[in-house]
Amino acid sequence: MTSAAASKRPRLITLSVALGLLLAGSIIFAVTFGPADIAPLEVWQTIAHHLGLIADSPVGRLRNAIIWELRLPRVLVAAGVGAGLALCGAVMQALTRNPLADPYLLGLSSGASLGAVAFLLAGAALYMPIGAFLGAAGAMLLTLLVTRLLGGATPSRAILAGIAISSLAAAATSFLIFWSATGDSYREILSWLMGSLSGSVWSDAGIVIVATLFVGLPVLLSGRSLDAFVFGDAAAATLGVDVARLRWLLLAATALLTGVLVSIGGAIGFVGLIVPHIVRLVTGSRHRLLLPISMLVGASFMIWTDTAARSLFAPRELPVGIITALIGAPIFLLVLLRYRRAT
Amino acid sequence: MSAGLDITDVSATAGGESILNGVTMRALPGSLTGLIGPNGAGKSTLLRATLGLVPTTSGTITFVGNDLPAMPRRNRARVAAFVEQIGANEAQLTAREVVMLGRIPFQSVWQAEPSPEDEQIVTEAIAAVDMSGFEHRQYNTMSGGEQQRLQIARALAQQPRLLLLDEPTNHLDVHAQLTALNLLRTRAQSGATVLLALHDLNLAAAFCDALVVLHQGRVVAQGAPQDVLTPALLRTVYNVDATLVSHPTSGRPMIAYNLPA
Numbered sequence: 001m002t003s004a005a006a007s008k009r010p011r012l013i014t015l016s017v018a019l020g021l022l023l024a025g026s027i028i029f030a031v032t033f034g035p036a037d038i039a040p041l042e043v044w045q046t047i048a049h050h051l052g053l054i055a056d057s058p059v060g061r062l063r064n065a066i067i068w069e070l071r072l073p074r075v076l077v078a079a080g081v082g083a084g085l086a087l088c089g090a091v092m093q094a095l096t097r098n099p100l101a102d103p104y105l106l107g108l109s110s111g112a113s114l115g116a117v118a119f120l121l122a123g124a125a126l127y128m129p130i131g132a133f134l135g136a137a138g139a140m141l142l143t144l145l146v147t148r149l150l151g152g153a154t155p156s157r158a159i160l161a162g163i164a165i166s167s168l169a170a171a172a173t174s175f176l177i178f179w180s181a182t183g184d185s186y187r188e189i190l191s192w193l194m195g196s197l198s199g200s201v202w203s204d205a206g207i208v209i210v211a212t213l214f215v216g217l218p219v220l221l222s223g224r225s226l227d228a229f230v231f232g233d234a235a236a237a238t239l240g241v242d243v244a245r246l247r248w249l250l251l252a253a254t255a256l257l258t259g260v261l262v263s264i265g266g267a268i269g270f271v272g273l274i275v276p277h278i279v280r281l282v283t284g285s286r287h288r289l290l291l292p293i294s295m296l297v298g299a300s301f302m303i304w305t306d307t308a309a310r311s312l313f314a315p316r317e318l319p320v321g322i323i324t325a326l327i328g329a330p331i332f333l334l335v336l337l338r339y340r341r342a343t
Numbered sequence: 344m345s346a347g348l349d350i351t352d353v354s355a356t357a358g359g360e361s362i363l364n365g366v367t368m369r370a371l372p373g374s375l376t377g378l379i380g381p382n383g384a385g386k387s388t389l390l391r392a393t394l395g396l397v398p399t400t401s402g403t404i405t406f407v408g409n410d411l412p413a414m415p416r417r418n419r420a421r422v423a424a425f426v427e428q429i430g431a432n433e434a435q436l437t438a439r440e441v442v443m444l445g446r447i448p449f450q451s452v453w454q455a456e457p458s459p460e461d462e463q464i465v466t467e468a469i470a471a472v473d474m475s476g477f478e479h480r481q482y483n484t485m486s487g488g489e490q491q492r493l494q495i496a497r498a499l500a501q502q503p504r505l506l507l508l509d510e511p512t513n514h515l516d517v518h519a520q521l522t523a524l525n526l527l528r529t530r531a532q533s534g535a536t537v538l539l540a541l542h543d544l545n546l547a548a549a550f551c552d553a554l555v556v557l558h559q560g561r562v563v564a565q566g567a568p569q570d571v572l573t574p575a576l577l578r579t580v581y582n583v584d585a586t587l588v589s590h591p592t593s594g595r596p597m598i599a600y601n602l603p604a
Contacts, residue, residue: 012455221452228447230434231494234396234427239501240420240448285435288455 010282012289019296026300027079030307031071035314036063043067069202075303077200078320080208081265082275082302083295087216088254088261089272090279090294094226094287095247098155099277099339100332103136103258104269106158107165111139112262113193114169114176120189121180129207133259139165140255155339195268195321197306204264211260215253216295222246223287230285268302268321270328275301277335346407347371347536348393348505353402354560355385355392362388364560366402370538370553372504375524375531377551377568378540381581384557386540387427390507393538394425406505406536420448424503426494428510432483439478441493442468445500468499471526487514495523499530506530508539512546524550544581548572548596556580569596 031043042059046067049057057064085103092101103109115135116128124131146161177189191198225246228236233243261268275298276290283289302320305327309320348370355363363385370376378386391397393404395412404411411419424445434441445468446461457465469475472492482490491514498506508527512520520543528550531537541547547554548568556564556571558580564571577585577598584601 224447224450224452227444230436230441230444231429231432234391234425235429237396237416238394238420238423238425239444240417242416280435284437284440286440 012292015283015289015293016296019293019300023079023296023300023303026303027072027075030075030078030303031067033307033311034066034071036066038063038067038071043072047072073202073205074197074200074306076205077197077208077264078302078306079299080205080212081197081261081268082271082298082300083216084208084212084257084261084298085268085271085302086275086279086294086298087212087219087272087291088258090276090287090291091219091226091250091254092272093276094229095250096158097229097232098158099335100155100159100273102270102273103254104267104271105166105273105332106162107139107143107169108136108255108258109262109267109269110166110169110173111142112136112259113267114139114173115259116263117173117176117189117193121176129211129260129263131259132263133256135169136259136262137252137255139169140251191319192266194319195266195324196309196317196319197265198310198317200264207260208264211257212295215257219250219253220291222250223289223291226250226287226291227285266319266321268324270324270332271298271302273335274324274328274331277331345369345371345405348411348538349403349405350389350393351403351405353389353392353404354400355388355397356400357388357397362560363392363399366557366560366562368555368562368565370536370555372534372536373531374537374552375528375550376536376538377547377554378538378557379542379544379547379554380557384580385560386557387509389557390425390427390509390538390540393507394419394423396425411505417448420501422503423505423507424498424501426498426506426508426511428513429490429494432490434483436482437479438474438482438485438489438493439465439469441482442496442500445497448501464502465496465500468496469493471499472496473522488516488519491515492519492523495526504535506535506537506539508537510540510542512541512543520546544572544577544598548598549590549593572596572598 028040028043032038032040042063045054045057046059046064048054050068089102092103092106093099112132112135115131115133119128119131143158143161143165146164147158150157150161177186225241228239228241237243276294279290279294279297283293305323306320309318309323312318350366350368353363353366354361366389378389380386388397392399393411399412406422411423442465443457443461446457446465450457450461469478472495474489474492474496477489482493491511495511511523515523524546527537527539551568553566554568554571555562556576563580564576572587574585574587577583586599586601588597588599590597
């Protein structure tokens with residue numbers, strides 16, 4: 001009986017293993033892309049050597065450095081950013097009961113950019129993630145407030161509020177850059193603003209992965225409570241969920257994670273929107289399944305969009321945000337149209 | 344200490360306006376209690392206050408002696424279930440997954456999948472609302488009536504000893520209305536305390552063991568339907584002219600509205 005009931009949906013274990021393998025394969029193959037020709041086996045040997053799995057690697061010192069110092073950190077940053085953004089998107093969609101919610105569309109990313117740039121230009125580059133978190137949290141509060149002022153939370157109002165707050169934060173960011181940045185730092189900041197993972201090093205990978213797991217694990221455990229939100233706050237409360245506490249905790253967690261991700265990778269749009277929607281087609285809306293699977297899919301998705309960003313027009317590099325927007329904007333329209341038809 | 348739901352002298356305000364004004368009423372286990380009254384009388388607020396969803400300014404609400412609004416949420420969710428009026432929903436959940444939500448108060452954070460016991464209870468709840476065979480249909484593609492029945496099943500999956508429902512027969516056709524109320528009456532007869540807000544006075548009279556009449560935030564009458572429903576009360580509370588007749592077979596009161604000529 002039990003197995004018959006569960007048979008309609010894929011199980012968490014099966015899906016996680018399959019997508020975990022896809023992620024591992026994506027990491028290895030993405031590293032082979034680039035000006036120097038590198039084989040998947042060499043990537044594996046290098047990783048295994050550094051992890052202490054094999055004593056002597058047949059890979060030469062130069063190639064070892066290209067794989068381990070140059071390409072792998074960037075691929076891991078991409079994986080962490082993709083997983084984190086997908087998680088933030090899925091959580092925000094559930095909490096605000098808004099299918100269009102996404103850290104980028106609701107203004108969090110622009111707020112985080114503003115906070116990060118402000119800290120950077122004030123000479124506190126080391127504390128950029130904190131500035132980004134403060135910016136993301138501030139933008140989120142403003143968006144929620146403006147949504148309420150517009151007459152209550154409907155998805156289109158929230159998006160309008162998000163656009164307004166985004167534009168405001170972007171204008172403030174531009175002003176700050178115009179006022180204080182010069183020459184090289186100007187170009188660098190601009191490329192980072194559009195969303196770019198170029199120049200990622202191991203410390204970036206460490207920060208992104210630790211933040212994603214640190215925020216992600218408790219959020220994954222609250223998956224069932226998020227399910228309870230599906231019929232609104234009152235329904236969640238009568239199912240035993242402490243609605244106010246959970247909402248603020250999770251919104252703070254998404255602001256924190258968005259802040260960290262933006263401080264490393266810039267404002268990369270639409271990942272948090274697209275990934276959960278695609279995953280939902282397979283897993284349905286149960287968050288116990290949706291959240292971890294979205295993270296895994298988001299990680300692989302980001303690895304390949306970033307690989308495309310640095311390979312398509314090599315040696316020139318596109319900001320990865322342009323690619324995610326190219327894929328994401330049409331999907332955003334589809335979701336919007338479907339929502340319009342349903343109501 | 345009473346065995347059922349005891350509401351004593353409860354008042355509530357919203358936006359500075361008094362919504363409930365010294366409400367005292369009781370709903371007993373084993374019986375179906377109907378909460379009636381015109382729009383704005385305070386029915387929904389009273390149900391919500393009972394579950395601690397809206398604050399009260401005075402009075403006590405207890406179930407089997409326990410202060411219901413003050414109970415820890417999760418414990419309360421294992422005792423009391425609520426079916427409210429629900430609008431359109433975009434969730435991509437199957438009928439079975441919706442009913443499974445009722446098991447949330449019983450599941451541990453570390454539990455990855457529902458237990459066999461959860462599955463069993465959900466299967467029974469779906470069967471109770473006559474929806475077996477529709478379990479894997481998408482909830483958002485179903486009719487209002489089907490969704491309403493699933494909401495009742497979701498509440499039943501909580502195995503509540505206290506079941507509160509706000510207009511559970513809205514959106515239902517006549518057959519489904521009778522089926523739903525019959526189901527709730529059966530639940531009551533097996534020992535649960537069931538309190539439901541109803542608009543349709545004839546349905547209330549036909550099914551409920553007791554009626555509580557709210558008018559402008561006050562209880563103006565409570566007791567057996569034949570004692571409560573009088574032409575005088577219907578005129579004062581509902582502003583209608585009606586004659587009470589007896590059902591030819593059950594003997595229950597029926598309301599015949601006298602229309603202006």
